[in-house]
Amino acid sequence: MAAATFVILVFLAAMSGAIFKPGPWYDTLQKPSWTPPKWAFPTVWSILYVMIAYAGWEVWTKAGWSFAMVLWAAQLILNGCWSWIFFGLKRMDLALYELGLLWLAIAGFILAAWPISMLASLLFVPYLFWVSTAGLLNFSVLRLNAAE
Secondary structure: OOHHHHHHHHHHHHHHHHHOOOHHHHHHOOOOOOOOOOOHHHHHHHHHHHHHHHHHHHHHHHHOOOHHHHHHHHHHHHHHHHHHHHHHOOOHHHHHHHHHHHHHHHHHHHHHHOOOOHHHHHHHHHHHHHHHHHHHHHHHHHHHOOOO
8 A cells, every 4th residue: 555545544534523523512511621722633633643644654564464554444443433423423421432442442553563663653652642631631521511
């Protein structure tokens, strides 16, 4: 697969966030004081998506279909589903469980890719931190709006 294929696949997953946006429903929810500013989300995700695409391509060129690539594909699918679950379905509870699966897929990729490409693994570390933060935010918003 060419590098462009990975860019396209990541772009397709990212489109979920463009289709299922926070909107008025999210704006009315209580959020913790440490919620990142709105501008941070597209900025951080844009950088992370470039890193995700490159990491996938890097592992693909060195190992082809491997367990690491299965995890890469799984995290991409889970990544694309979160916005639909949280913002589209307005199911903060299911989104939190789904985010847990995403976290496991990212961590699994880091471990599985390490012997193939240390660079690919390291490119996923900021992604793991951001998804950890997203998980805490998802949990906090769910807790603060339990009666919603």
